[in-house]
Amino acid sequence: MAQTVGDYLIQRLREWDVREVFSYPGDGINGIVTALARADNQPRFVQARHEEMAAFAAVGYAKFSGRVGVCLATSGPGAIHLLNGLYDAKLDHVPVVAIVGQTDRTAMGGSYQQEVDLQSLFKDVASEYLVEVNVPEQLPNALDRAFRTAAATRSPTALIIPADLQEAEYSPPRHAFKQVPSSPPGTSLPAPVPPEADLAAAAEILNAGRKVAILVGQGARTAADEVRQVAEVTGAGVAKALLGKDVLPDDLPFVTGAIGLLGTRPSYELMRDCDTLLIVGSSFPYTQFMPEFDQARAVEIDIDPRFIGMRYPTEVNLVGDSRATLSALLPLLRLKKDLSWRITVEKNVARWWETMERQAALGADPVNPMTVVSELSKRIPDNAIITADSGSSTNWYARNLKIRDGMRASLSGTLATMGPAVPYAVGAKFAHPDRPVIALVGDGAMQMNGLAELITIARYRTLWTDPRCVICVFHNNDLNQVTWELRAMGGAPKFEESQSLPDVDYAGFARSLGLDAVTVDDPAQLGQAWDTALNATNPAVLDIRCDPEVPPIPPHATFDQVKSVTEAVLKGDPEAFHLVAQGAKTKLQEFVPGKRR
Incomplete structure (x- = not known):
C-alpha cells in the first residue's frame, strides 16, 4: 500500500518525538486515525471524553513536560470544542499544536454537513500560525512550522487537513518552483541576554533600593536558583504570581506566597511597602496589587518584548531569557548590609503561616x-x-x-x-x-x-x-x-x-x-x-x-x-x-x- 498523507503525518509526529496525541475520533479525521492504527498506535492515541478535555490534557502535558502538546479533533463540532482549551494555552503561553480535520475539498463552500469556516474559527486563538493543507507536498513544511512556531512563541498553532487529503497518496515537495521543502524535525530556542548598558541600568536601580521586592511568574521557572541568589544579595522578599507558584518553595522564609485577590497578606504588604520592584517572567494582570504608581522604581525581565512594561511603569526593561539575564545581572549587584527590610518580610511571612494554621484549625x-x-x-x-x-x-x-x-x-x-x-x-x-x-x-x-x-x-x-x-x-x-x-x-x-x-x-x-x-x-x-x-x-x-x-x-x-x-x-x-x-x-x-x- 502506498504511503498516505495520514501515514506521513504520523511518521512526522514520531520524528518530532511526539509520544501522545490527545483526541476524540470523528469521520473528519478518519484518515489520520486509520494511519495511527497502521502505525501500531505510535504515537499513542489518548481518547478523552470530549475534545475540550483533549485540548486541556495537551495543555497540562505541555506545562508539566516542557514539550509541545498535541491534540487532534474532527471537523465542525470537534474543532469548535477545542477552542476553550486552546485559549487556555494561548493566554498561559503554552505550546500546543492542534491538528484538525475538515470536510472533503470537493465539498468546501457547499454548506456541507459539519463544514465550518475553520480559518475564521481559529484565526485568533492560533494567530501565531494557522494553515490549511490542500496538497500533499505542502504538509512537511506546514507541520514543521506549526511545531517550531508553537515552541518558539509558547502558543497554540493549528493545522487543518481536509478528510479526503488524509487518505490521498503522499508525495514530498520537489526541488521546483513554488514547492516549499522542510528540514529534519527539531528546534533550538535562543537564550538571549540584554545589552550591558541595560544590565548596568537595572543594577543601579536594584543597588539603590532599600526595600526590594521581586515578583516571579512562570517565566522564572528555569531561573529559580538565580532568583534566590538575587533575593539574597538584595535582601528582597519574593512574591509569586499564581502561574509561578512552583518557581520557589514556600519554606523559604523570604517567599511571601501568592499575590492578588487570592494572594497572601505578606505579598500584599511586600508590594505596599517596597521602594524597588523586580518582575521576572510574569504577566500578572492586576495592577491594583502592585505598588502605587511612583512608589517604586521597577525593572522587568521577560523573553517576549510584546509583554514587557505592561503591568507597572518600569524604568528598565530587560528583554532576555530569565536565567541568562539574571546570571549576567548578579555580578553587578552589591550585597545589602542593612537587613531590616528582609527581617520585616520574614516576620510577616512567619506570622502569615501561623495565621493559616489557626484558620485551618x-x-x-x-x-x-x-x-x-x-x-x-x-x-x-x-x-x-x-x-x-x-x-x-x-x-x-x-x-x-x-x-x-x-x-x-x-x-x-x-x-x-x-x-x-x-x-x-x-x-x-x-x-x-x-x-x-x-x-x-x-x-x-x-x-x-x-x-x-x-x-x-x-x-x-x-x-x-x-x-x-x-x-x-x-x-x-x-x-x-x-x-x-x-x-x-x-x-x-x-x-x-x-x-x-x-x-x-x-x-x-x-x-x-x-x-x-x-x-x-x-x-x-x-x-x-x-x-x-x-x-x-x-x-x-x-x-x-x-x-x-x-x-x-x-x-x-x-x-x-x-x-x-x-x-x-x-x-x-x-x-x-x-x-x-x-x-x-x-x-x-x-x-x-x-x-x-
Whole structure:
C-alpha cells in the first residue's frame, strides 16, 4: 500500500518525538486515525471524553513536560470544542499544536454537513500560525512550522487537513518552483541576554533600593536558583504570581506566597511597602496589587518584548531569557548590609503561616476547606505534581498549599476557566507516569468536566508506573467563588437557583469505575483519608464535604467589600447567620498574637 498523507503525518509526529496525541475520533479525521492504527498506535492515541478535555490534557502535558502538546479533533463540532482549551494555552503561553480535520475539498463552500469556516474559527486563538493543507507536498513544511512556531512563541498553532487529503497518496515537495521543502524535525530556542548598558541600568536601580521586592511568574521557572541568589544579595522578599507558584518553595522564609485577590497578606504588604520592584517572567494582570504608581522604581525581565512594561511603569526593561539575564545581572549587584527590610518580610511571612494554621484549625460545618489543603501540605510527596481548578478551591491552593523543592503545580492562570484540573492531571500523568499527581477540584468543576475525565483516568491507569492520581473534590454543593463574589462585590444575597448544585456521590461514581474512593465528612478523618489516597496502588477520589461559608477573605479586605457582604446578609442571604459567624472567626485569626521572635 502506498504511503498516505495520514501515514506521513504520523511518521512526522514520531520524528518530532511526539509520544501522545490527545483526541476524540470523528469521520473528519478518519484518515489520520486509520494511519495511527497502521502505525501500531505510535504515537499513542489518548481518547478523552470530549475534545475540550483533549485540548486541556495537551495543555497540562505541555506545562508539566516542557514539550509541545498535541491534540487532534474532527471537523465542525470537534474543532469548535477545542477552542476553550486552546485559549487556555494561548493566554498561559503554552505550546500546543492542534491538528484538525475538515470536510472533503470537493465539498468546501457547499454548506456541507459539519463544514465550518475553520480559518475564521481559529484565526485568533492560533494567530501565531494557522494553515490549511490542500496538497500533499505542502504538509512537511506546514507541520514543521506549526511545531517550531508553537515552541518558539509558547502558543497554540493549528493545522487543518481536509478528510479526503488524509487518505490521498503522499508525495514530498520537489526541488521546483513554488514547492516549499522542510528540514529534519527539531528546534533550538535562543537564550538571549540584554545589552550591558541595560544590565548596568537595572543594577543601579536594584543597588539603590532599600526595600526590594521581586515578583516571579512562570517565566522564572528555569531561573529559580538565580532568583534566590538575587533575593539574597538584595535582601528582597519574593512574591509569586499564581502561574509561578512552583518557581520557589514556600519554606523559604523570604517567599511571601501568592499575590492578588487570592494572594497572601505578606505579598500584599511586600508590594505596599517596597521602594524597588523586580518582575521576572510574569504577566500578572492586576495592577491594583502592585505598588502605587511612583512608589517604586521597577525593572522587568521577560523573553517576549510584546509583554514587557505592561503591568507597572518600569524604568528598565530587560528583554532576555530569565536565567541568562539574571546570571549576567548578579555580578553587578552589591550585597545589602542593612537587613531590616528582609527581617520585616520574614516576620510577616512567619506570622502569615501561623495565621493559616489557626484558620485551618477552625471548626466548620462539616469540614473547613483550609484544613483539607493544610493536611495535604503535611504529607504531600516530594516529587508530586499538583493541578488546581478555578473556583473557591483556588483560594486554598493559592494560600494554604506549601510547595517544596521538586514539586510542580499549575492551573488555568489567565483564562481562569473552570474544568481543567482533571484533564491537566491526565496530561501530567502521561508526561510523568512515574510521579504522583494531585488535582484540587471544586464540585462545580467536577460536575462540568471532572466526572467524565475520571473515565479517562480509569482507562489508562495501568500505563502509569506510579498509579497515584488523587482527585480531591471540595464538595459543598455551591458555585462558591461566584457566591462570594456576589456577596463581596455586589452586596447580593446568595441566589439559590443559580448557585446551588445538585448533590452527587463523587466517591460512589469513582468506585463504579474501579477507582479507590474515600468520603470525608469529619475533619478528624482528613489525615487518614490523605494517607490512604497517597499510598494507594490505584487512582483515588477524595470526596470531602466542605463548609461553603468559610470565606475566601482577600488579603487586603476593604471596607466596601465587608460592607457589601453585610448588605447581602441584610437582604436575606439564606446562610446569613452561619456566614457571619464563620467569617468573623476566620478574620479574627489575623489579629491573634503570634509567637515572639
